[in-house]
Amino acid sequence: MTTFTAAEASILLFKTRKVEVIRMRELLLLIVCLTFALPTASQIRPVEKDERPTGVNVTPAPERFPAKYEGGMFGYGKREDGTIRIDDINERIVFYAKDGKEKFSLSFDDMQMIYPESRSVTSNTGNIVRNIPLPGSMLGGLIKEKWRYIIINFNDADADVRGAVSFKLSSKELLESVIHTVGKKAGMTQRGDAYYRPRQQKSDT
Structure with missing residues (x-):
């Protein structure tokens, strides 16, 4: 069974928490990106308007x-x-x-x-x-x-x-x-x- 001194345990705990903090920052950054990107890309839009005269150059079905x-x-x-x-x-x-x-x-x-x-x-x-x-x-x-x-x-x-x-x-x-x-x-x-x-x-x- 591996044993650690108090100093080694403190260092290991610090490194573990540091990794968790980094991962949490990455997750928060992803959420922020989704928050700003998705509404812009996928918001409900009104029916698209076609500037050309209706029925002109429409391909026959x-x-x-x-x-x-x-x-x-x-x-x-x-x-x-x-x-x-x-x-x-x-x-x-x-x-x-x-x-x-x-x-x-x-x-x-x-x-x-x-x-x-x-x-x-x-x-x-x-x-x-x-x-x-x-x-x-x-x-x-x-x-x-x-x-x-x-x-x-x-x-x-x-x-x-x-x-x-x-x-x-x-x-x-x-x-x-x-x-x-x-x-x-x-x-x-x-x-x-x-x-x-x-x-x-x-x-x-």
């Missing part, structure tokens, strides 16, 4: 593209990943599940409005950092990412009801191209970054 169904269609309450196809021949969009089976469709004529929506949520990285049992880990909640959705208001002619179906898309560019392409194909009128179907004026007889 692909015939098929991945999308996550978020809800809104009568009889289909489960959220799921799949694929949307723009069916020009039958004038509709079709949502397919992962297995390739058609789930439902929405005709161009039933569409009343189509527009984008974005939400800022805590990213997966932020959730991981937030759950680390260390001082300052709560700052992980400030690490955000933006999710983009396409919202389609429609009239269901068969059920004689109105609804709004939403899909999550992978990027801003895809969102813009889908809204522009579908809005044009459905014969709707553009207003900003959205398309709508004007109310028909009743003629006096």
Whole structure:
């Protein structure tokens, strides 16, 4: 068994505490850096404005593209990943599940409005950092990412009801191209970054 004199024990204790102080300073420096860096990099921002005229030079949407169904269609309450196809021949969009089976469709004529929506949520990285049992880990909640959705208001002619179906898309560019392409194909009128179907004026007889 190793024994230490009082002087040696004091020196060893001093060195141990010195190492602890250095580590604590490093941790505090990291927390300070995160405190000033994260809010600036990940603060919630308003919807980005595009200075170019809306609809100009927007790339046409692909015939098929991945999308996550978020809800809104009568009889289909489960959220799921799949694929949307723009069916020009039958004038509709079709949502397919992962297995390739058609789930439902929405005709161009039933569409009343189509527009984008974005939400800022805590990213997966932020959730991981937030759950680390260390001082300052709560700052992980400030690490955000933006999710983009396409919202389609429609009239269901068969059920004689109105609804709004939403899909999550992978990027801003895809969102813009889908809204522009579908809005044009459905014969709707553009207003900003959205398309709508004007109310028909009743003629006096």
